[in-house]
Amino acid sequence: LGARVTGLTSPPDYVRFRCMDFVDRPSPNFDERALPVSMIVLHYTGMPDCEGALARLCSPEAKVSAHYCVDEDGTVFKLVDESKRAWHAGKARWREVTDVNSASVGIEIVNPGHEFGYRNFTDEQISALIPLVASIKDRHGIGRGNVVGHSDVAPARKEDPGELFPWWELAKRRLALPTPSRDLIDPFWTHAGFLLAHERFGYDVSDPSKATIAFQRRFRPDLIDGIIDGECRAKLLALLLPR
Numbered sequence: 001l002g003a004r005v006t007g008l009t010s011p012p013d014y015v016r017f018r019c020m021d022f023v024d025r026p027s028p029n030f031d032e033r034a035l036p037v038s039m040i041v042l043h044y045t046g047m048p049d050c051e052g053a054l055a056r057l058c059s060p061e062a063k064v065s066a067h068y069c070v071d072e073d074g075t076v077f078k079l080v081d082e083s084k085r086a087w088h089a090g091k092a093r094w095r096e097v098t099d100v101n102s103a104s105v106g107i108e109i110v111n112p113g114h115e116f117g118y119r120n121f122t123d124e125q126i127s128a129l130i131p132l133v134a135s136i137k138d139r140h141g142i143g144r145g146n147v148v149g150h151s152d153v154a155p156a157r158k159e160d161p162g163e164l165f166p167w168w169e170l171a172k173r174r175l176a177l178p179t180p181s182r183d184l185i186d187p188f189w190t191h192a193g194f195l196l197a198h199e200r201f202g203y204d205v206s207d208p209s210k211a212t213i214a215f216q217r218r219f220r221p222d223l224i225d226g227i228i229d230g231e232c233r234a235k236l237l238a239l240l241l242p243r
Contacts, residue, residue, distance in 0.1 A: 020131055022068075022078040027058040029065035030084040037082065037140040039097065039104035040133060041089055043150045044160040045069070046113030053110060054079075063087060066106035068132060074124030076132060082139075092153035094146070095202040100153050105136050114159055121161075126169050133175050145202070147176040155214035156207040163221035179219045180238035186230040187237045194228050197236055 043066065045053035050071045056062045057069060057079055066088040069077040080086040088106030097103045109125055112118060133147065147170065150158040171178035189197060195205045198215065205211040209226045216224045219235050 020076070020135065022076050025054055025058060025069070025077040025079055027065040027079040027086070028060050029057070029063055029087050030080045031087075033083070033085045033102045034099060035097070035102040037103060037105055037136075038142060039094060039100065039146040039148065040136055040142055041092075041100065041104045041106050041148055041150055041153060042129075042161050042165070043088060043106065043108045044111035044113045044162060044165075045108050046111070046115060046160060048112055048116050050110045053108065057108065066108040068106075069108040069110065070125050070128050070132070071110045072122045072125055074122075074128040076128050082136070089150065089153055090157070092150075093204045094148060094153045105140070107132065109161060109165075111161070114162065118162060118164060120164050121166065126166060130169065130173060130175065133170060134173070137175060144171075144174060144177050148202075149218060151214045151217055152203065155203060156210045159217065163217050163224060167218065177239065180235045184231070184234035184238060186234045188230075189233050191228050194233055194236065197240060201236060201240055 047053040047056065050069070054069060054077060057065050065080050065086045067078070067080045067082055067086050069079060071077070082105055085101050086106050087101060088108070089100040089104060092100040094100055107129070109121060109129065111121060136142065137147065149165065150160045151162070167176055167179065170176035195208055195211070198211060199205045203211045203214065212228055212232065213224055213226045215232065215236070216226070219239070220231065
């Protein structure tokens with residue numbers, strides 16, 4: 001059982017793997033897509049253990065689901081076929097997309113989350129997640145900027161996958177955007193200017209403080225204070241320039 005990865009190489013060779021196995025755990029919680037897949041949304045389960053999370057994701061009463069769930073030992077459960085719209089993002093927005101569920105593949109990663117004892121994700125999880133994200137990204141032609149966390153698409157409501165998620169492991173394989181760290185220049189935007197740029201990058205800024213925290217959680221996880229400062233402005237500028 002489970003997903004096992006072999007032959008991972010450093011960039012720029014991308015990610016190569018021989019095979020990937022899934023454990024089928026079908027969820028009844030899905031409907032039809034209204035949009036083509038253009039995003040991957042990463043979550044943590046926020047529950048004490050995997051079995052409890054799977055039970056909820058497969059419960060008709062809960063009305064939540066995801067396409068995949070990655071356990072701490074690296075086992076990958078397939079819950080909903082990618083052709084269907086899983087119910088993982090809730091009320092969310094990213095760039096021009098407001099029906100994020102229709103436009104995304106959702107991946108739940110087993111972790112107790114901030115409520116039940118947030119901890120580092122395991123090496124086995126990340127080793128399973130990398131080829132999973134790579135295959136979805138390639139299959140649907142998803143850009144790195146659209147591989148996002150739940151807190152990115154719902155900053156006013158969500159914190160996952162959180163500041164301990166190792167985005168750099170995806171970024172160094174060109175599976176997600178890297179955190180800008182070199183040649184940073186503070187554009188000295190006003191707070192309103194920062195929020196305008198923040199929205200242009202993709203975030204919902206209707207709650208400015210929560211939107212800033214979500215940005216920091218993703219791109220400056222060592223200091224999450226909701227304060228717009230020179231480092232935040234410089235990182236956001238660096239992220240916008242290639243676009």
